[in-house]
Amino acid sequence: MLEIEQATYDEIVAHARRDHPDEACGVVAGPVGSDRPQRLVAMLNAARSPTFYEFDSHDLLSLYREMDDRDEEPVVIYHSHTATEAYPSRTDVSLAMEPGAHYVLVSTRSPDSVDFRSFRIVDGEVTEEEVRVVPSFLSEGRAPSRSIP
Amino acid sequence: MSIQVRIPTILRTYTGGEKAVPGTGGTLAEVIDDLESRHAGLRARLVDEKGLRRFVNVYLNDEDVRFLAGLETAVKDGDNVTVLPAVAGG
Numbered sequence: 001m002l003e004i005e006q007a008t009y010d011e012i013v014a015h016a017r018r019d020h021p022d023e024a025c026g027v028v029a030g031p032v033g034s035d036r037p038q039r040l041v042a043m044l045n046a047a048r049s050p051t052f053y054e055f056d057s058h059d060l061l062s063l064y065r066e067m068d069d070r071d072e073e074p075v076v077i078y079h080s081h082t083a084t085e086a087y088p089s090r091t092d093v094s095l096a097m098e099p100g101a102h103y104v105l106v107s108t109r110s111p112d113s114v115d116f117r118s119f120r121i122v123d124g125e126v127t128e129e130e131v132r133v134v135p136s137f138l139s140e141g142r143a144p145s146r147s148i149p
Numbered sequence: 150m151s152i153q154v155r156i157p158t159i160l161r162t163y164t165g166g167e168k169a170v171p172g173t174g175g176t177l178a179e180v181i182d183d184l185e186s187r188h189a190g191l192r193a194r195l196v197d198e199k200g201l202r203r204f205v206n207v208y209l210n211d212e213d214v215r216f217l218a219g220l221e222t223a224v225k226d227g228d229n230v231t232v233l234p235a236v237a238g239g
Contacts, residue, residue: 051239053239054235057206057215060206060233061206074236088238095234096238097204098236099158
């Protein structure tokens, strides 16, 4: 199951709409091992295409270095489909190289409705999973960490 | 001194889970051959008969080696090589 905050969900959908008719792409990073997508990084689609996406190679290096420095990993890798359903294409499956990530697909083919789905893609096998949108990770009975002077 | 090669998560099965491994060589191709001698199978994930695989990015320090000399890019002790699979799809 993917658990994601409403604000992050909204940002992903807004990014997909903004870049339509090209595919939009990005990651939501989170602390290593937390499975919590917390920091959205919208990426440039270097392919600038309605049928393909690829992170720019320099941006990719910067992103992974930044995540490494912050002890983060790509919890979510998202991209949009602009004319088809939000389901991984054969290309998506063959190029999926982060077995630990939730692969989120958003379809922008309908201007009125949102199609937002999440998948695990491991060794060429696609497994859809439930998406649970929560108001905030902090509202689940976990107090925010803070230091008391 | 040697060259430090950073390995992405998906290829760490070849390096016993190590995030970075040392390599030696005068060119990127030689470093990959050197790694293959200790981490069998790694080379085939990086190169095919045409050279560097299309959806594998290799960086020498801060530069994508495709903008340098590809597999023939010269490397020296103290350099950092980073391997990152492309994040791409259709």
